[in-house]
Amino acid sequence: MRWSHAFIPTLREDPADAEAVSHRLLVRAGYIRQLAAGSYSMLPLGQRVRRKIAEIVRQEMDAIGGQQFHLPALHPGEIWKRSGRWDVMGEELFRFEDRRGVDHCLGMTHEEVFALLATELPSYRDLPQIWYQIQTKFRDEPRPKSGVLRTREFTMKDSYTLDLDWEGLDAGFEKHRRAYEIIFRRCGLDAIDVEASSGAMGGSESVEFMVRSPSGEDWVVSCAACGYRANLERAAARLEPVPDPEGSPDPEEFPTPGIRTIAALAAAHPEEAEPRRQIKTLVYLVDEQPTLVLLRGDHELLEQKLVDATGATQLRPATAEEIRQLLGADPGSLGAVGVTGLPVLADRALQGRRGLVTGANRDDYHLRHVDVGRDLAVETWTDLRTVAAGEACAVCGEPLERWRGIEVGHIFKLGTRYSEVMGALVQDDDGRSHPIVMGSYGIGIERTMAAVVESFHDERGIVWPMGVAPFSVVVTVLRADESGPLEAAEQLYGDLLTAGVEALLDDRPERPGVKFADAELIGIPLRVTVGPKGLERGRVELTARRDLTSEEVPLDQATKVVAELVAAELTAARPE
């Protein structure tokens, strides 16, 4: 491409309101433009990067035996009603009626459609299958943000494994895990696989691929010593046992006038009510069912864990009025002792504890001497608390680290949920029908692009890894108004294209400073500077964007040197 005829609208100033670095740089360097909230146009440079990432993904999906499809983004509402997700997905699903009043939606993912196609597989002999597509997804995000990191319309590679049994699913899942490692490595990314929550997808197990970045919206907990790593939504940690008093007198009410918080109670009764000796009682409406949720006083609830534990589709804290109606007291004096008729979930950190303090369900009173096993009717013991940085790793006991990550990929073991409702059955060798065991696997293409920029930039702009760069090299002509440099550069540019190198020719009649600054802003890995001074000695200058180091190269060697550098970088990014 000749820059003088290209649409590369770079900006001298930062766009307004661009919080994430990747957003700021992708706009400034002329890769993307916003159309509406969560809706972005890919300009030619952006489209080239998007295409490169998609192509890497396509190659690696083909490498594990994937077959590419292209499914509609427009779905009849009926198939989502059949899977139950028409109701589960809530407002995030774009819905509308067609002219006949029939419900439709825009696909946010494609389990239903692929499961429907899988009904055409009659026999276990047809399995396993890996099906995928690279296609536009729509999600009516309540709050799109950070440019292309979280949008309402985006490209996703979604793939699906179809197997006879769980062993087959495990194999397909591991194939995907390895393919994802290769894909992200080829994009230059250090993406860490972490244990994750499956959320509304359902299924038994899921793993997210996280790129460390302050712009990330997820928290990851990891252990440097043993390698344990999990999304905070799933993370567990080892707790120091709390020594409780011997013996167990009956619970006893005592006055706590005006005390509404754990901290205030601890301050008023330091000897018996330090936070870890209190029971925190929360009231949630779990799919409209009022539920008591108990945690140690110094612990925080992680709502996703409550969702996972209950299978809820809707969750919200009860209002003060609802709580008063249920328990007869205001928040601040709540407890579960003697409560019947409501489900009680408790965090495992409370298991076996004695001599604790909790609210009495009577304003301005609390209870002491509470013995969890004796006095509380806990229905479900589970992990509900938020792990804090520095807590001991549940596996090895070393301190845990907590960091922000961008979720660039997510792989799920789905099981038979979708195949059952869609009727995707196969016969085994005994002639019995089985629902196909499915897995589902996603990569966000534009989000991956943004994650690369988050990982590779400096004060001058983007620094693309070779594998995803829009061009491998920019040939920068100085004094493009003179025939000598321009002709030499055009010759070199032609040779590079012939050698299969993706080159951009900066033939604009700009001053050198402008050209260098623009090339650095848009982040092309290599630059060849062709100017009158070097040409007098038959030389050009080769500059690496990464560290801005330069070397002189004879003009007639330049094509070969560049081609070798490009090939070497691509090879280095590809695991053996």
Add this chain to the structure above:
RNA sequence: CGGGACGUGGCGCAGUUUGGCAGCGCGCAGCGUUCGGGACGCUGAGGUCGCCGGUUCAAAUCCGGCCGUCCCGACCA
């Protein structure tokens, strides 16, 4: 959904408090000089001031409604 802010040439902003010719920087066009690290001079083009309504002799500015965008929170595969 709750809280906050913003909306004025392509981009970034001032002007709104106190109503009175719509401005600045960058970018853009033409000419000239300059040009291996974001040059300069001269000339010029470009704006329904988000939309609708109201007040007023007069509205970017005051009032009401709506729309849009961003940030924080909630929510989220």
